[in-house]
Amino acid sequence: MDLISVVVPCYNEQEALPAFYKEITKTAAEMSYVKFEFVFIDDGSKDKTLSMLKYLHKKDERVRYISFSRNFGKEAGMLAGLEAAKGDYIAVMDADLQDPPSLLPKMYKLVKKDGYDCAGTRRTNREGEPPIRSFFARMFYKIINKMSDADIVDGARDYRLMSRQMVDAILSMKEYNRFSKGIFGWVGFKTKWLEYVNTQRVAGETKWSFWKLFKYSIEGIMAFSTTPLYISSIMGFIICLAAFIMACFYLIKTLVFGDPTAGFPSLVCIILFLGGIQLIGIGVVGMYLSKTYLETKRRPIYIIKETEEKK
Numbered sequence: 001m002d003l004i005s006v007v008v009p010c011y012n013e014q015e016a017l018p019a020f021y022k023e024i025t026k027t028a029a030e031m032s033y034v035k036f037e038f039v040f041i042d043d044g045s046k047d048k049t050l051s052m053l054k055y056l057h058k059k060d061e062r063v064r065y066i067s068f069s070r071n072f073g074k075e076a077g078m079l080a081g082l083e084a085a086k087g088d089y090i091a092v093m094d095a096d097l098q099d100p101p102s103l104l105p106k107m108y109k110l111v112k113k114d115g116y117d118c119a120g121t122r123r124t125n126r127e128g129e130p131p132i133r134s135f136f137a138r139m140f141y142k143i144i145n146k147m148s149d150a151d152i153v154d155g156a157r158d159y160r161l162m163s164r165q166m167v168d169a170i171l172s173m174k175e176y177n178r179f180s181k182g183i184f185g186w187v188g189f190k191t192k193w194l195e196y197v198n199t200q201r202v203a204g205e206t207k208w209s210f211w212k213l214f215k216y217s218i219e220g221i222m223a224f225s226t227t228p229l230y231i232s233s234i235m236g237f238i239i240c241l242a243a244f245i246m247a248c249f250y251l252i253k254t255l256v257f258g259d260p261t262a263g264f265p266s267l268v269c270i271i272l273f274l275g276g277i278q279l280i281g282i283g284v285v286g287m288y289l290s291k292t293y294l295e296t297k298r299r300p301i302y303i304i305k306e307t308e309e310k311k
């Protein structure tokens, strides 16, 4: 019998957890032809998430938990879960029931029988989301797909079921700045996308503010593309060319028509423009440098405080 590991990162999910546990065990009962383990990651929650997980573990030994020493973010949670998962097939799922567990039988069939390595999910609408947020999200996917060779699908959720082989490939990527939407795409493998209509979370609230998402998207671009670095070089080249043409133009003009000295405003504009471009360029280089700096420190991506095995 196959074992399916369900990895669930949880941060302050005390309101959603009971409903989630009820749903996932219902699906597990329906799929009596496989075994299950549920790997919950308590990402430094400040509410009763951990004690609830402990309670669930006592009640149901399929429930495992890993508790972090502080909040390390969802990426770290997913990584810890994937590393701990023992299953032949591994699913990643949110705790807020925005990822319906009822899709699991279909996903399992796709990967087990139909020759896919991964069954991923895409939401087809962005309802219940502020319009500006949707707009920026769409732009982000357009930009990152132009810049990067990893295929990053618009609207793809982190909810997916993967084969052991694919998970091992993901775990072989040891980078510190983990952008999993990119990592999932980068490792390749055959993915079947299931589409479903976005639903609201059952309880609690989203942990993503607009600013957090914005920072996350910049990190995604930097983790999976070096195009911004080229852009500043290309811009420098274009500006040099423009300056050369302008120099020729004014040289000829002065030689032919004489020199009524003028052009103070245009000079100021040019200097400011160039200063701005230079600062942007340095900023871009600096961002990559800072990422490299963090990467070379080789810090652990998460720190475990306790698990169901080690209390």
Ligand code: UDP
Pocket (backbone or CB within 6 Å): 008, 009, 010, 011, 012, 013, 043, 071, 072, 073, 074, 077, 093, 094, 095, 096, 098, 201, 205, 206, 207, 208
């Ligand atoms: N999450 C986490 N650590 C964090 C933020 C979120 O483990 O720092 C978990 C959260 O508990 C949930 C999942 O990641 O299970 C998705 O979070 P959320 O529902 O807030 O994101 P959204 O669905 O709005 O994108």
Ligand code: MG
Pocket (backbone or CB within 6 Å): 094, 096, 098, 201, 206
């Ligand atoms: Mg959610």
